Amino acid sequence: MAKAPPIDKRRQILDAAIRVFARQGFHSTRVADIADEAGVAYGLVYHYFKSKEEVLNELFSERWALLLAAIDEADGSTELTPREKLEAVASFIVDSYRHDPELMKVIIVEVTRAANSFGRTHLTEIRKAYESIARIVADGQAAGDFRGDVDPTFASMYFYGAIEQLLSGWIFDLVPASASDFEQAKTLVVETICDGLEPR
Amino acid sequence: MAKAPPIDKRRQILDAAIRVFARQGFHSTRVADIADEAGVAYGLVYHYFKSKEEVLNELFSERWALLLAAIDEADGSTELTPREKLEAVASFIVDSYRHDPELMKVIIVEVTRAANSFGRTHLTEIRKAYESIARIVADGQAAGDFRGDVDPTFASMYFYGAIEQLLSGWIFDLVPASASDFEQAKTLVVETICDGLEPR
DNA sequence: TCCACTTGATTGACTGGTCAGTCAGTCGTG
DNA sequence: CACGACTGACTGACCAGTCAATCAAGTGGA
Numbered sequence: 001m002a003k004a005p006p007i008d009k010r011r012q013i014l015d016a017a018i019r020v021f022a023r024q025g026f027h028s029t030r031v032a033d034i035a036d037e038a039g040v041a042y043g044l045v046y047h048y049f050k051s052k053e054e055v056l057n058e059l060f061s062e063r064w065a066l067l068l069a070a071i072d073e074a075d076g077s078t079e080l081t082p083r084e085k086l087e088a089v090a091s092f093i094v095d096s097y098r099h100d101p102e103l104m105k106v107i108i109v110e111v112t113r114a115a116n117s118f119g120r121t122h123l124t125e126i127r128k129a130y131e132s133i134a135r136i137v138a139d140g141q142a143a144g145d146f147r148g149d150v151d152p153t154f155a156s157m158y159f160y161g162a163i164e165q166l167l168s169g170w171i172f173d174l175v176p177a178s179a180s181d182f183e184q185a186k187t188l189v190v191e192t193i194c195d196g197l198e199p200r
Numbered sequence: 201m202a203k204a205p206p207i208d209k210r211r212q213i214l215d216a217a218i219r220v221f222a223r224q225g226f227h228s229t230r231v232a233d234i235a236d237e238a239g240v241a242y243g244l245v246y247h248y249f250k251s252k253e254e255v256l257n258e259l260f261s262e263r264w265a266l267l268l269a270a271i272d273e274a275d276g277s278t279e280l281t282p283r284e285k286l287e288a289v290a291s292f293i294v295d296s297y298r299h300d301p302e303l304m305k306v307i308i309v310e311v312t313r314a315a316n317s318f319g320r321t322h323l324t325e326i327r328k329a330y331e332s333i334a335r336i337v338a339d340g341q342a343a344g345d346f347r348g349d350v351d352p353t354f355a356s357m358y359f360y361g362a363i364e365q366l367l368s369g370w371i372f373d374l375v376p377a378s379a380s381d382f383e384q385a386k387t388l389v390v391e392t393i394c395d396g397l398e399p400r
Numbered sequence: 401t402c403c404a405c406t407t408g409a410t411t412g413a414c415t416g417g418t419c420a421g422t423c424a425g426t427c428g429t430g
Numbered sequence: 431c432a433c434g435a436c437t438g439a440c441t442g443a444c445c446a447g448t449c450a451a452t453c454a455a456g457t458g459g460a
């Protein structure tokens with residue numbers, strides 16, 4: 001049996017898929033495009049994946065698991081204030097984009113915001129994120145750090161939606177996206193959510 | 201020449217398209233599905249529309265124009281406070297969903313949040329909405345009603361994103377959607393945005 | 401009144417192109 | 431010689447869009 005092959009073709013295919021999906025969108029990329037981009041034969045894609053869709057699913061699940069872990073870690077911390085927990089979540093998401101904008105673009109555009117097609121498949125995983133964020137808010141309310149008259153589920157949709165929209169703005173060049181914009185966004189999102197738009 | 205035909209088949213096709221797109225998503229509806237749902241021959245769709253895509257474009261543009269008008273009307277008012285202007289916009293969007301959830305679902309899922317495919321085509325129109333909202337915020341800042349250290353563009357993405365996410369929650373049954381939820385959401389969104397999550 | 405003709409609405413069978421997925425086979429290595 | 435990695439030509443299904451034909455309603459000439 002081979003030891004690890006010198007280059008992991010499976011990984012190579014996944015990475016190529018990120019680039020191609022980001023460039024053309026899932027629906028208008030042919031499996032041949034992925035294979036070409038990966039420098040690999042058409043058939044090999046089907047050696048490693050059951051279908052084109054499975055490639056996307058894999059990309060999503062890999063990354064979303066990290067997000068869920070990050071949220072739960074923040075939530076579980078005993079040292080962070082609720083506000084700091086939200087900051088940690090916002091930071092993680094923004095850093096994810098910063099680190100691999102193409103992957104985040106694919107995840108947001110093709111899965112998270114495509115709840116009609118692939119989102120359907122992943123609704124449970126997506127919902128988990130909302131629920132964990134809601135838990136952070138609920139804890140904050142119980143501790144008196146957050147006002148109690150806002151439904152935590154509502155707040156969590158609201159929080160996640162705002163961040164995702166911000167990423168969308170970067171993705172589609174609606175809004176400038178420099179290193180400092182990223183850093184600013186992290187604090188600004190949480191600040192706006194906690195303090196509101198009106199002066200205190 | 202005929203006066204108005206007793207039933208407007210073009211409208212009938214558009215309405216059928218709303219239902220079918222909402223049910224199956226744009227990509228997996230066949231033109232035949234639209235024709236069947238409308239009770240009309242396949243070819244007639246092409247008599248009234250250049251392509252399947254044009255049907256969707258028409259649906260989007262019709263409704264988005266109303267949204268833009270509503271935002272601009274709120275913005276132009278001299279009697280409303282900035283906060284009330286945002287309330288008017290939030291109300292309009294929520295009421296749109298309330299009035300025709302299927303259409304709003306199509307618009308959000310297939311256009312607004314699909315900036316990779318059809319969103320591209322409508323990016324200019326979409327951007328206009330963000331800009332008008334940003335203007336409301338900027339005015340509010342100039343008048344001292346809103347804090348000045350939040351970029352209006354940022355605030356507008358944030359505001360619109362939060363609302364859209366809320367609609368998405370309704371659309372995909374992530375969150376209960378009763379009449380009272382709608383009414384509550386209108387004020388809650390604006391309240392949260394202006395006052396923040398933390399107690400004042 | 402009747403018919404010939406025009407014009408747009410309407411029909412649905414058909415075609416041409418596109419791909420996802422298959423598979424029979426080659427290659428490299430233990 | 432076994433077995434997984436790898437190749438890429440091929441096929442079967444699917445479907446957007448076309449088009450030739452039919453229908454229905456007006457128009458005007460005799």
